[in-house]
Amino acid sequence: MQLPYNIYLSILNFLPKQKFVLDNFPEEIVNLFTLERMANFPILEYKEEFLGLTDYIDGILPQDMTHPIMMGVDKYKRAFIAIRTYQPQEKKTMVDTIFQRYTKDKLIWSNSSCGFISISYVTDMDEHFVSNINKLLNNESDIIYPYATGYITRETILC
Numbered sequence: 001m002q003l004p005y006n007i008y009l010s011i012l013n014f015l016p017k018q019k020f021v022l023d024n025f026p027e028e029i030v031n032l033f034t035l036e037r038m039a040n041f042p043i044l045e046y047k048e049e050f051l052g053l054t055d056y057i058d059g060i061l062p063q064d065m066t067h068p069i070m071m072g073v074d075k076y077k078r079a080f081i082a083i084r085t086y087q088p089q090e091k092k093t094m095v096d097t098i099f100q101r102y103t104k105d106k107l108i109w110s111n112s113s114c115g116f117i118s119i120s121y122v123t124d125m126d127e128h129f130v131s132n133i134n135k136l137l138n139n140e141s142d143i144i145y146p147y148a149t150g151y152i153t154r155e156t157i158l159c
Helices: 005-014 017-024 027-033 127-137
Strands: 069-073 079-087 092-102 105-112 142-147 150-155
Touching: 027 127, 127 142
Parallel strands: none
Antiparallel strands: 069 079, 079 092, 092 105, 142 150
16 A cells, blocks of 8 residues: 555655665665765655656756755655756756656666766666766766767856
8 A cells, every 4th residue: 555645755754864765765876875975965845846747857946956966755756866056157057857767666767957967777877977976976067968979078066
């Protein structure tokens, strides 16, 4: 029996953050971000407008976030991490989101992004995805973006 979403959210508020992370995120994502860091990510309370027409979590806006990296669970109980960044040259603030694509499959993830995140199976993460996440977490700003003729590097920072 599945719990109604509002009851599920109430339970999440009482769970220790580490348990929330371990229960909702695959080992590969936890290893990439680290359990210690993830336990400190604030919870982004889900809003219906976060979902697009294809049920991708692609509607999180910069103003929805109070911190550069936040995590949460949508109404389908799919885990997600939203990352807010700023590109000084472009004078643009963006949100990239990685999320569990299907409720019952923790290994298939997807993304809605402004370009630097690309993920499908957490067991086979793209080297640029891993590198970009590590750079952002370590306050390095030379982020690699796919481009029509290969890749380009842009200054991008958490904000």
